[in-house]
Amino acid sequence: MKRKFSFFFCLLVTLLSAQQLVLAQQKYTSFTPGKIWKDDKGVHINAHGGGIVEYKGTYYWFGEHKVEGGKGNTAQVGVHCYSSKDLYNWKDEGISLAVSDDLKSDIAKGCILERPKVVYNKKTKKFVMWFHLELLGKSYEAARAGVAVADKPTGPYTFIKSYRPNAGKMPFYAEGTPDAEKVNCEKPANKSDGFFCRDLPGGQMARDMTVFVDDDGKAYHVFSSEENFTLHLAELSPDYLSHTGKFIRIYVGQQTEAPALFKKNGIYYMVGSGCTGWAPNPARWFKATSIWGPWTFMGNPCEGPGANITYGGQSTHVLPAPGKKGEFIFMADKWEPKNAIDGRYLWLPIKFEGEKIKINWQDEWDLNTFDK
Numbered sequence: 038m039k040r041k042f043s044f045f046f047c048l049l050v051t052l053l054s055a056q057q058l059v060l061a062q063q064k065y066t067s068f069t070p071g072k073i074w075k076d077d078k079g080v081h082i083n084a085h086g087g088g089i090v091e092y093k094g095t096y097y098w099f100g101e102h103k104v105e106g107g108k109g110n111t112a113q114v115g116v117h118c119y120s121s122k123d124l125y126n127w128k129d130e131g132i133s134l135a136v137s138d139d140l141k142s143d144i145a146k147g148c149i150l151e152r153p154k155v156v157y158n159k160k161t162k163k164f165v166m167w168f169h170l171e172l173l174g175k176s177y178e179a180a181r182a183g184v185a186v187a188d189k190p191t192g193p194y195t196f197i198k199s200y201r202p203n204a205g206k207m208p209f210y211a212e213g214t215p216d217a218e219k220v221n222c223e224k225p226a227n228k229s230d231g232f233f234c235r236d237l238p239g240g241q242m243a244r245d246m247t248v249f250v251d252d253d254g255k256a257y258h259v260f261s262s263e264e265n266f267t268l269h270l271a272e273l274s275p276d277y278l279s280h281t282g283k284f285i286r287i288y289v290g291q292q293t294e295a296p297a298l299f300k301k302n303g304i305y306y307m308v309g310s311g312c313t314g315w316a317p318n319p320a321r322w323f324k325a326t327s328i329w330g331p332w333t334f335m336g337n338p339c340e341g342p343g344a345n346i347t348y349g350g351q352s353t354h355v356l357p358a359p360g361k362k363g364e365f366i367f368m369a370d371k372w373e374p375k376n377a378i379d380g381r382y383l384w385l386p387i388k389f390e391g392e393k394i395k396i397n398w399q400d401e402w403d404l405n406t407f408d409k
Contacts (some may be wrong), residue, residue, distance in 0.1 A: 065125035066401040070383040071349070071371055076119060076129045084117050085370055085380045088154040088247065088354040090190065092162070096121045096359075097154045098191045099133060099166065109377030112150035113134045116166070118191050124359065124366075124404070133192030134166060134185050141201045143183065146162040148294040150183070152295075152353065154248040155190070156256055158277050164190050165277040167248050170199045180242035184259065184278055200270055201240025201359060202258070206282040211329050218289075229266035244292035247354065248273075251328060252300070260282060261294040262286075266310050268293050270328070287332045293321065299355040300361055304392055308338060308352045309368065315374040316348040322394060338387075339396045348398050350383040359388075361407040367396050385388060 055382055063075060074082050084100025091097075091281045102117040103109050118133035121251045129143050134153070136146040144150060149171035157164055163186050170183035183199035208221055217226070222234035235240060248261035257274040258280065271284035287293070294311040303327045311318040320339050350369030358364040364386070372379040386406050401405075 042258075045378050051115060054087070067125065067401050069111070069383045069401050070385060070399065071381045073291065074126045074127075074382055074400070078129055080129070081378075082119060082127055082382070083378065084119055085372075085377070086152040086154075086353050087368075089368075090155045090157060091354050091359075092157055092190050094116050094122065095190075096124060097130070097155065098127060099154065099155050101151060102132065103377035103380060105376060105378050107344075110149070110374060111147050112144070113146060115144075116150070116168070118155045122227045125358075130191040132207075134194040134196065137196075140173065142196075143170060143172060143181075144196050148173045149177070151244075152246055152248070154249050154354070156248050156277060157190075158256075159254060161276050163188065163276070164192075164194070164346065165248075165256075167246065169244050169246050169260070177244070180262075181244065182243040182258065185280065201236065202243055202260075202269070202280045203284055205238060205241035205280055206284070207237075207327060208286050209283050210285075211327070211331060214331075220286075227290050229263045232263040233286070234276070236263070243269075245296065247296050248277075249298040249320045257298070257328060259296045259298055259307070259405075261296070261312075265290050265294055266290050268296060268309070270330075270332075285330050287323065288334055291334075295352045297352045297355045297368070299357070299365055301365070301389070305332075305334070306355075306394060308353050308355060308394075310347065311322075311359075315372045317349050317371075318350060319345050320352060324392065335393070339398075341397055343398055348383055353378055355387070356406060358407055361404065364407040 061301040076306050081103050084098050087100025089098045098200045099121045102114040104113045115132045116134040118130040119127040120130050121127045153168040155166045166185045168183050170181045172179040173327050181199040185194035185196045186193040194380045225231040241262045243260040250256045253291040256277045258271045262269040266330050268287040269284050272281045293309045297308045307323045319337045322338045323332045349367040350371045352369050356366045367385045369383040369385050373379045
């Protein structure tokens with residue numbers, strides 16, 4: 038009896054293992070926004086608040102690695118990386134930037150490390166990662182930008198530094214900017230100006246963020262600043278590892294976060310959100326003919342049921358659609374603050390009507406939608 042039991046037990050284990058292998062090797066041929074999205078190991082992709090960089094025909098997705106329970110929204114592991122050839126199916130490449138066990142490190146385990154974005158510098162041949170960083174045990178008062186660098190897209194990334202950008206620097210103003218729109222620290226005109234002047238000596242607050250590389254290879258860091266009341270768009274140095282001191286303020290006093298920047302036919306577009314904590318709100322978009330503005334607020338790009346809450350999500354990145362010139366994918370996160378690891382991803386196609394963008398919900402879609 039023992040031998041028969043052992044045989045059937047081993048057979049059961051073999052069948053279960055085979056079933057798990059089949060599930061792990063499931064191939065996707067479409068996007069299903071808001072549904073569980075598994076990697077090559079059959080595990081829900083763990084790359085929240087993320088961004089994607091393409092290098093030599095492969096896409097690399099970087100995002101916050103979340104854990105279950107009360108510590109889920111702090112950095113207990115680091116930044117996770119996945120790779121893909123088709124955007125549907127993703128290979129787990131492991132942790133590209135690990136938090137430190139040294140409690141004195143800026144990126145100590147338990148800090149808040151959000152919205153990692155990686156860009157490739159063609160001149161230095163380095164991969165540069167920027168992220169929003171809050172120091173261990175300091176809640177959201179540090180409001181720093183952190184930067185790390187690697188020789189290959191998957192890492193490992195070496196942490197360099199964190200700081201508040203553009204200390205002692207005043208904003209750049211495009212020609213013709215009215216004096217009334219310029220900061221006067223002797224007499225701040227509004228609450229946001231007051232926060233800017235308060236932080237001028239030590240550098241401006243940097244929270245929700247993205248990084249954008251223009252056609253000429255120059256890179257820009259866009260981040261929520263001034264207690265999240267105003268966006269800053271700041272030029273990065275040629276090596277992408279620091280700020281030059283040139284920056285502008287966008288939509289002053291309107292509490293914008295979650296910026297995602299892209300460009301089409303010489304027009305700059307940016308999608309963001311309001312500030313309502315973890316709760317979703319209407320998306321907002323802007324456009325400009327120059328990276329230095331003026332940037333014009335254009336309203337909510339989302340349409341239809343759920344548009345007033347961005348279908349339950351929040352913008353994180355806009356990705357050029359592969360093989361579809363001039364077409365783009367809107368990437369958003371559906372946050373689950375009580376169980377962060379269960380956060381879902383909302384990817385939707387962006388449609389253009391002239392220079393106007395529109396986003397509509399789809400239960401399921403694939404890249405062929407851009408051909409219709």
